[in-house]
Amino acid sequence: MNGGLIAIVITLIVVGGISLSTVAYFTLQRHRADAVAMAGYRKLAEEAVANQAALNAELKDLSARLASVEALLRTVDE
Numbered sequence: 001m002n003g004g005l006i007a008i009v010i011t012l013i014v015v016g017g018i019s020l021s022t023v024a025y026f027t028l029q030r031h032r033a034d035a036v037a038m039a040g041y042r043k044l045a046e047e048a049v050a051n052q053a054a055l056n057a058e059l060k061d062l063s064a065r066l067a068s069v070e071a072l073l074r075t076v077d078e
Helices: 002-077
Strands: none
Touching: none
16 A cells, blocks of 8 residues: 555656646746747837937928928018
8 A cells, every 4th residue: 555655656756747848838838928029119119219219300300391481471461
């Protein structure tokens, strides 16, 4: 009886270790996939910031041009 119990306990320990290793492996793979996705989102966010900065610069340029056109129209109107 004692030998059978020891065999069952050893088998359960081995199966538990294999199960734990498998779960840990797939959890690691999921985290790696999440990290790749986050890197893509980070790159997209950096591109959005760069595009926004370019749009702000263009808007400032257009505002300056509009101000000069308004000034010209005011001198012609007088």
